[in-house]
Each structure stands twice: as C-alpha cells, then as structure tokens.
Amino acid sequence: MLTYLDFEKAVAELDGKIEELRRLAAADPAVPIKDDVSRLEAKSAQLVRDLYAKLTPWQKTLVARHPARPHFYDYVHTLIEDFTPLAGDRSFAEDNAIIGGAGH
Incomplete structure (x- = not known):
C-alpha cells in the first residue's frame, strides 16, 4: 500500500x-x-x-x-555489523536527528 x-x-x-x-x-x-x-x-x-x-x-x-x-537504521543494519550507537550527552536528552556509533 x-x-x-x-x-x-x-x-x-x-x-x-x-x-x-x-x-x-x-x-x-x-x-x-x-x-x-x-x-x-x-x-x-x-x-x-x-x-x-x-x-x-x-x-x-x-x-x-x-x-x-528509509531511515538511518535501515542502512546501518544492511551495511554495518555489530553497530553500537553512541548515545546522549548526559546533560539533557537524546537527539534522534543525530545518530552515531561504531561498528565494522
């Protein structure tokens, strides 16, 4: 649909x-x-x-x-194995518009 x-x-x-x-x-x-x-x-x-x-x-x-x-995670799950997102600045809240992390 x-x-x-x-x-x-x-x-x-x-x-x-x-x-x-x-x-x-x-x-x-x-x-x-x-x-x-x-x-x-x-x-x-x-x-x-x-x-x-x-x-x-x-x-x-x-x-x-x-x-x-498609969203960022659609690409991450296809291209990167063992993705670990880096989250938050510990001062306020999580910003869903900015995603980063490590993987291989």
Whole structure:
C-alpha cells in the first residue's frame, strides 16, 4: 500500500483507477483495457514529474519526512555489523536527528 502526501491526491486517484482497471481485466480477460491502463500510467507518470518539478519548500520538507523513506537504521543494519550507537550527552536528552556509533 502506497502512502500519498496531500499534494499527491491527483496521482493517488489515477493510481486507484489504474488498479481498478487491472482488477477488472483480471476478472474478465476479454475486456480490452490494456491501452487504457497504458494511457493512465503515462498520465500518472507525467503528473508526478510535473508535481515534483514545482515543489514548494514545505512540500520538499514533507517529501523528506515521508514515512516510507528509509531511515538511518535501515542502512546501518544492511551495511554495518555489530553497530553500537553512541548515545546522549548526559546533560539533557537524546537527539534522534543525530545518530552515531561504531561498528565494522
């Protein structure tokens, strides 16, 4: 299941229509919708290109904070064995934006 941001609602609607057409084609293979699906996929791809070419600063922030984006630990667990995080400054609290540690 894809997660769409607020400004991507038009893309979400198009993708929903594409999935609906694919379900119809799977249910009844005699229905010729291959051209319709291809046309809608091209339209969706163009809409995404247009949207992302004109992002506002806040929309760029939303994309950077997207819940489906990989996080630091996604990379650490793949690239580094025996990672030991270094934590806190012992004066205030843990800052989740700054992560460091040792591993090999």
